[in-house]
Amino acid sequence: MFGNNRLPAFHPGLTQSRIRDTTTGSGLWFPGLRSPPLPSESDPANDQLPLPITPEDLYDTPMAPFNPYTYIRCPCSELNPYTKRTPDVTAQGLSRAAQDDDDHTFDPRAARSNYSLYPLEYLSFCEDCHQIRCPRCVAEEIVCYYCPNCLFEVPSSNIRSEGSRCTRSCFQCPICIGPLAVNHVETPPDPNQLLSPDHASSSHSGSYVLSCSYCNWSSTEIGIKFDKPNSIHMQLAKLRNGGETRLTAKERKERRKEQASQGGGGGSSTGQGEEDLDTLLDMETQFANLKSFYQNQLSDANGTGKVGGDPSAALGNLGFDAPASLSRIMSLYTGSSSLHDKKSKSRPGTMREALAPSEGLQLASLDESSAITALQDFESTTGLDAYSSTASTTQLQSQAPYLGASPLHGLTRFTSSLRPIPYLLRTKRSKRCPQCRHIISKPESKVTTTRFRIRLIAGNYIPTITIKQLIIPGLTPPPMPNLPPDTIEPLKPAQFVLTFKNPIFESVRVTLATPATTPGRFPAKVTILCPQFEIDSNTDVWEEALKDNNATSSSSQAQNLSSSTGPEGSGPGGRKRAGTLRPGTAGGASLAGEELGPEVGKVWERGRNWTSIVIEVIPASLVQTAKRDGRGPIKEDEDVLEIPMFVRIEWEAEAPEDEIMPGLSSTKGGNKDGGKEKRELAYWCVLGLGRVARTL
Amino acid sequence: MSSATPSPVPSSAHGHHKRHSILPAVSQSGPKPPVQFSSSCTIADSALLTGPHTIIVSTESVIHPRARLESLGGRVTVGRRCIVHERACLGAADLQGRYHKGSPDKEGRSMGAVTLGDYVTVEVGAQVESGGTVIGEGTTVGIGTRVGAGAVVGKHCTLTANSTVAAGEVIPDYTVIYSNGLRRIDRRGVSELKNKAQARQIDVLRRMIPSNPGKFQ
Numbered sequence: 001m002f003g004n005n006r007l008p009a010f011h012p013g014l015t016q017s018r019i020r021d022t023t024t025g026s027g028l029w030f031p032g033l034r035s036p037p038l039p040s041e042s043d044p045a046n047d048q049l050p051l052p053i054t055p056e057d058l059y060d061t062p063m064a065p066f067n068p069y070t071y072i073r074c075p076c077s078e079l080n081p082y083t084k085r086t087p088d089v090t091a092q093g094l095s096r097a098a099q100d101d102d103d104h105t106f107d108p109r110a111a112r113s114n115y116s117l118y119p120l121e122y123l124s125f126c127e128d129c130h131q132i133r134c135p136r137c138v139a140e141e142i143v144c145y146y147c148p149n150c151l152f153e154v155p156s157s158n159i160r161s162e163g164s165r166c167t168r169s170c171f172q173c174p175i176c177i178g179p180l181a182v183n184h185v186e187t188p189p190d191p192n193q194l195l196s197p198d199h200a201s202s203s204h205s206g207s208y209v210l211s212c213s214y215c216n217w218s219s220t221e222i223g224i225k226f227d228k229p230n231s232i233h234m235q236l237a238k239l240r241n242g243g244e245t246r247l248t249a250k251e252r253k254e255r256r257k258e259q260a261s262q263g264g265g266g267g268s269s270t271g272q273g274e275e276d277l278d279t280l281l282d283m284e285t286q287f288a289n290l291k292s293f294y295q296n297q298l299s300d301a302n303g304t305g306k307v308g309g310d311p312s313a314a315l316g317n318l319g320f321d322a323p324a325s326l327s328r329i330m331s332l333y334t335g336s337s338s339l340h341d342k343k344s345k346s347r348p349g350t351m352r353e354a355l356a357p358s359e360g361l362q363l364a365s366l367d368e369s370s371a372i373t374a375l376q377d378f379e380s381t382t383g384l385d386a387y388s389s390t391a392s393t394t395q396l397q398s399q400a401p402y403l404g405a406s407p408l409h410g411l412t413r414f415t416s417s418l419r420p421i422p423y424l425l426r427t428k429r430s431k432r433c434p435q436c437r438h439i440i441s442k443p444e445s446k447v448t449t450t451r452f453r454i455r456l457i458a459g460n461y462i463p464t465i466t467i468k469q470l471i472i473p474g475l476t477p478p479p480m481p482n483l484p485p486d487t488i489e490p491l492k493p494a495q496f497v498l499t500f501k502n503p504i505f506e507s508v509r510v511t512l513a514t515p516a517t518t519p520g521r522f523p524a525k526v527t528i529l530c531p532q533f534e535i536d537s538n539t540d541v542w543e544e545a546l547k548d549n550n551a552t553s554s555s556s557q558a559q560n561l562s563s564s565t566g567p568e569g570s571g572p573g574g575r576k577r578a579g580t581l582r583p584g585t586a587g588g589a590s591l592a593g594e595e596l597g598p599e600v601g602k603v604w605e606r607g608r609n610w611t612s613i614v615i616e617v618i619p620a621s622l623v624q625t626a627k628r629d630g631r632g633p634i635k636e637d638e639d640v641l642e643i644p645m646f647v648r649i650e651w652e653a654e655a656p657e658d659e660i661m662p663g664l665s666s667t668k669g670g671n672k673d674g675g676k677e678k679r680e681l682a683y684w685c686v687l688g689l690g691r692v693a694r695t696l
Numbered sequence: 697m698s699s700a701t702p703s704p705v706p707s708s709a710h711g712h713h714k715r716h717s718i719l720p721a722v723s724q725s726g727p728k729p730p731v732q733f734s735s736s737c738t739i740a741d742s743a744l745l746t747g748p749h750t751i752i753v754s755t756e757s758v759i760h761p762r763a764r765l766e767s768l769g770g771r772v773t774v775g776r777r778c779i780v781h782e783r784a785c786l787g788a789a790d791l792q793g794r795y796h797k798g799s800p801d802k803e804g805r806s807m808g809a810v811t812l813g814d815y816v817t818v819e820v821g822a823q824v825e826s827g828g829t830v831i832g833e834g835t836t837v838g839i840g841t842r843v844g845a846g847a848v849v850g851k852h853c854t855l856t857a858n859s860t861v862a863a864g865e866v867i868p869d870y871t872v873i874y875s876n877g878l879r880r881i882d883r884r885g886v887s888e889l890k891n892k893a894q895a896r897q898i899d900v901l902r903r904m905i906p907s908n909p910g911k912f913q
Contacts, residue, residue, distance in 0.1 A: 176875055185886075211884065215874040216854055218884040382881045383868040415880070 066486050066640070066691050068467035068496075072123060072458070073106065073684040074134030076434070077116035106644045107519040108686040117686055123458035124440045126433040132458050132683060133440055138431040146447040149179060149423045153447050165400055165422035169232040173212035174395060174418035180210040182229045185220075208232075210420050222417060233422055237404070240282075241417055246404035252288050259358050278365075279357040283403040290360030297351050298328055371413060391415045430454075462649065463500040463508065463535060467687055470495040470604075470614060475597045480695065487693040488641055490621040495597075496689055497604055499612035502535040506651045509534050510611075513646040521631065522692070524619040526643055529600050538609040617641065619692045634694065641689045648682040729767045733909045734776075738901065741908040747772075747787065749809065751912075754778075758901045763818075764788070769795035769826030769845075771808035775833070777815050777891075777898055784818040784837075786810045787826040790863070796845040798828025813851065815891045825863065832869065834887050834894075852887040 107113060115136060124133045145154045149170035158167075171180040185207055208226040211218040219225065223242040226235045238246050247255070281289065354361040379386040390413055398421050399412075412418065430442040442454040469488075470476070480489055488494045502508050512531045517523040598604055598614035605612045619641050626634050655677035729745050732752045740761035745751055747767030753759060757778040765772050765780070766787040780786065787809040789795050798807035809826035813833035818824060822837045827845030834852040837843060841855045844863030849855070853867055856874045861867060870882045 175880065214856060215880060216872045216882040216884060217880075220885070221883045384871070384879050384881065388879055 066688075068469075068690060069119065069688040070465040070467065071108075071117035071119055071686045071688070072132065072462075073113070073116045073686070074118060074123065074132055074137060075683060076134060076137035077112070105515045105519060106646075106684040108642045108644050109520045113686075120459050120462070120464055121457075124431060125456050125458045125461040126436060126438060126440055127456055128436045128438045129433060130679060130681060131435075132462070132681075133431075133433055137434050138440060139434055139437075140429045140431055143428040143430050143443060143445050144447065145425045145427055147423050148426050151447050154425055159425070164425050165233075166425060167233045167422070169230060170423040171210055171232065171236075171420035172398070172423060173215060173217050174399065174421055175217045175415060176212060176215040177398065177421070178212045178214040180212050180217075180219075180420055182208055182226070182232060183211050183218075184229070185209055185225070219420060222419060236420065240404050241419065246282075247285060249288070252285055256289070256292065256358065277357065277361070277363055281357055281360075281362060286357075286360050286362055287403075288360075289358060290354060293354050293359040298332070374414065389414055389416065391418055460503050462681065462683075463502050463510065465647075465685065465687070466499045466501070467689060468497045468499070469690065470497045470598070472597050480693075483693050483695070484691075486690060488617070488619055488690045490619045490692050490695065493616050493618050494689075496615050496617070496687075497612050498615055498687070499605075499610055500533075500535055501610040502538050503609075504651065505537050505539065506653060507534055507537045509650040511648040511650075512613075513648075514615075514643055518641075518643055520642075521629065521638065522620045522622055522625050524617050524641055524643070524692075527616045528613065528645075529598050529616060530603055530613040533603050533611050533613060535611045536606075536609055541608070615643070615687075617643065617689065622692055622694050639691045639694060641692050643687045643689060645685050645687055646682065647685055648680060650678065650680040652676045653679045728912070729765075731909075731912050733913065737909065738898075738905055738907040739909050739912065740905050741911060743912075745912050747809075754814075756895075756898055756902075758898055758905065760784075760905065766795075766826065767809060769809035770798050770806060770828075772826075773808055773811045775812045775814040775816060777894055778812050779817045779894070779898065779901065780812075781818060781820045781822075783821045784824075785822070786812070786818065786824045788823040790825050790827075790845055796825065796827025796863075798826070798846065815894050817894065819857075827863070834891060852882065852890070854882060 108117065116134070118134050122135055124138060125131070126133050142156075145156060145159055145164075146152060147154065147166035147168065147170055149166060150168050152166075152168065154166075169182060172178065173180055208229050209219045209224075210226075210232065224236065224239050225243065226232055228235065240246055375386040375389065378384070378389040382389075395415065395418060396412070399418060400422055402419060428443045428445070428447070431440045432438065433440055439454050440456050441452060444451045444453060476495070477492075483489065500510060510533055512528050514526045514528060517525055598616075603611055604614045622634050622639055626632070653676070655675040727746075727748055729747045730750045731745065732750060733739065734753060734755040734757070736755050737753045737757045737759070739753060739759040740763070742761040743759045744762065744764045745767075746764070747769075749767035749769075749771045751765050751767050752771065752773045754774060754776045756776060757774050757780070759765070759774070759780045760782045762782045763780045764783070764785040764787075765774075766785065766789075768789075769787055772787045774780065774786070787795075795809075798809060800806050807828035807830070809829070810824050811830045812818070812824075813831060813835070815834045816831050816837070817835075818831075818837045819839045819841075821840045823842045824831065824837065825843060825845040825847075829843055829846060830848045831837065831843065832849055832851035832853065835849050836854050837849075838855050838857040838859060840858045841860065843849060843855070843861045844865065846864040847861045847867070848865075849861060849867045850869035850871060852870050854872045854874075855861065856872070859873045859877065861873070867873070868881075870887075872880050872882050874880070
């Protein structure tokens with residue numbers, strides 16, 4: 001309820017506060033679980049009313065702890081998908097396009113932004129286009145299908161013939177989706193069976209059951225037992241609930257013949273005879289009956305039309321998809337629609353509708369008294385709420401389609417008739433860049449390995465940004481009392497340290513830009529104290545350590561020893577504060593420099609492959625703005641302070657051999673030292689700094 | 697190696713015994729409760745029995761090490777062939793720290809704090825609050841489950857891990873409580889098989905857990 005719910009729904013599982021925790025504290029999903037009706041906080045009618053807001057009623061709901069976040073906007077949202085782009089789009093071209101957009105700054109709260117912002121971990125990077133790629137813009141290809149339970153790979157030809165479910169013995173519990181196990185049952189222990197008169201007949205019907213070890217469901221509840229412990233899927237497909245075997249197509253045909261011979265003699269046009277109209281047919285039988293009925297009708301119509309009849313219209317072996325029957329249907333329809341047409345081959349009125357179950361007629365059973373008594377019985381016999389005996393929507397949705405048993409009307413409503421769910425197959429997918437068609441990510445095709453052959457993730461190319469509120473004991477004013485923890489006070493400057501960590505082996509120049517005030521309803525003033533800086537390359541840790549040691553070893557060994565005891569010790573790979581880097585300060589002065597706090601134009605801290613800078617924000621007062629602008633109360637997550645920031649990074653990379661062309665020397669400025677190429681990348685990102693307190 | 701390094705923990709009276717845990721040693725706080733043990737029960741040396749009332753452990757039941765049986769709210773009765781796992785607590789205080797006393801039944805007899813029927817399994821870390829709480833035959837109280845004071849759980853129920861039974865609730869026989877409190881009826885009809893399996897498990901456990909009933913008597 002309290003998470004900042006931004007990311008599109010297809011994110012499989014998100015970090016921290018992104019997940020909207022609806023019903024369960026555990027975060028698990030169970031199909032049987034029903035969520036209580038949520039309080040209508042965001043009722044649209046409610047939002048329209050400018051209600052008087054008091055600070056007291058704003059803290060009635062507990063707030064989830066807030067974790068600062070950085071989301072990066074994928075450049076795919078800038079491109080117009082309808083203009084065809086030439087493949088030689090370079091990073092420069094894209095960043096220019098981005099800068100053309102600069103007149104309207106990126107608004108993280110715009111509705112469209114919902115679909116373009118991603119945490120760094122979700123992004124890939126195309127090495128050929130030098131561009132960020134998000135899950136939304138990459139093209140996916142299926143590498144293999146496999147069952148998540150038995151981890152067997154399923155060839156795609158089987159998918160076509162057998163569907164997208166595991167056809168071995170992998171099943172999920174229809175009640176709680178837990179995995180089902182095949183268990184052997186010893187015959188005597190069921191007292192209910194002993195009481196039942198047909199005990200003798202049931203004893204031979206199999207001795208294996210599927211059972212769930214979590215909710216104790218067992219396939220005996222739907223009257224199904226198996227003869228063999230293997231190939232359960234095939235056995236289950238033949239069994240209806242209650243243990244009867246499903247009719248095969250052959251049996252069905254024979255049965256129909258029998259019925260026809262019994263009711264034969266009478267006019268076939270009124271074939272129902274003494275048949276009970278309430279006979280329940282399963283879906284398959286109904287379809288087969290309807291099909292044969294209409295085929296009969298068609299052949300009758302055609303047969304009487306053409307004298308002598310068509311010898312090829314032998315009934316059963318012509319499907320609807322056969323070309324002959326198709327042409328017959330077509331001629332029938334065109335004939336009847338244009339009655340005045342040349343031939344009166346088809347006569348209206350020769351077709352009739354099905355009149356009996358043997359012809360596929362099923363009356364809708366509107367009498368629900370049996371369902372109601374079943375509910376009442378459940379309550380009286382078990383002492384549980386009758387509601388719990390009905391299947392939830394998710395339970396019904398996760399059921400695999402089964403044509404064998406369920407009648408078309410009044411599909412199963414009770415948990416007592418749910419069938420085991422064969423596991424849905426999963427896929428491994430590779431990803432391609434949408435523009436250059438190069439592969440960005442390709443998993444190993446073997447199911448059991450989790451390795452990747454190719455995986456170009458953005459975290460290896462662009463700097464990570466981490467956010468921390470800056471609190472200097474002497475300088476930062478103490479927070480207001482009774483302020484909830486981790487909230488930002490409105491109308492007061494708050495400082496945050498942004499740490500940029502460089503993942504690549506070249507040093508990187510970073511240029512940052514933000515709008516002076518954040519867009520949206522509650523504008524905050526933003527100042528980046530140091531918008532241009534460098535991050536050193538991500539060199540080997542040991543190399544750095546040794547280098548550092550050599551430089552300082554003889555001269556300041558003693559000093560090193562003493563300083564390494566402090567928290568800011570500039571040991572190997574350690575950090576250096578901006579204050580200590582200033583020329584002319586030495587020894588004791590550095591301590592005073594630290595207490596000065598952040599300075600404009602100065603890097604705050606710096607390390608082996610990271611640099612941190614300070615950003616200052618003055619948030620607007622939420623309560624006052626909400627009162628003034630008359631746009632209703634503060635909506636969910638509107639109190640989160642989000643800052644759009646434009647990041648441009650430049651670095652010099654080894655130019656690929658095949659790309660060095662004489663005509664392009666202008667783009668490669670410093671080309672002397674071994675084919676170095678200037679690269680740049682620019683993108684928008686959003687910094688979620690914290691929640692603004694709803695005081696004032 | 698171990699003999700060479702001086703141990704910071706002073707070795708106990710039994711030379712072979714060595715504590716590996718950094719937690720303070722659990723002490724037998726309070727009075728030693730009167731006990732009635734069956735001669736065939738298995739009760740580990742490090743089980744914790746406290747309280748002023750009687751603790752009864754019946755035939756062939758197994759009390760794991762560090763299981764707690766507290767009789768502060770009244771008598772604690774463990775039926776036949778029960779298993780009480782580690783850190784499980786019978787007769788626990790409620791979440792406010794109160795030990796409830798069971799209300800007397802119709803004939804005026806005290807219900808005791810906790811009564812386990814036969815073939816009950818109380819799994820690791822489960823809490824059965826005191827106050828006339830009854831757990832019926834063949835019921836499994838799952839890991840970390842809390843059964844409130846005065847609840848009456850029927851026979852052959854399954855309380856899955858981390859579920860809760862409210863105080864005073866009456867759970868019908870064969871109920872399965874799963875998935876944050878959903879309930880259904882177990883229709884497998886395997887209760888006798890489960891009891892057999894329990895007996896076999898107890899056979900194994902009796903060989904694994906050294907029993908020391910004398911310590912508590």
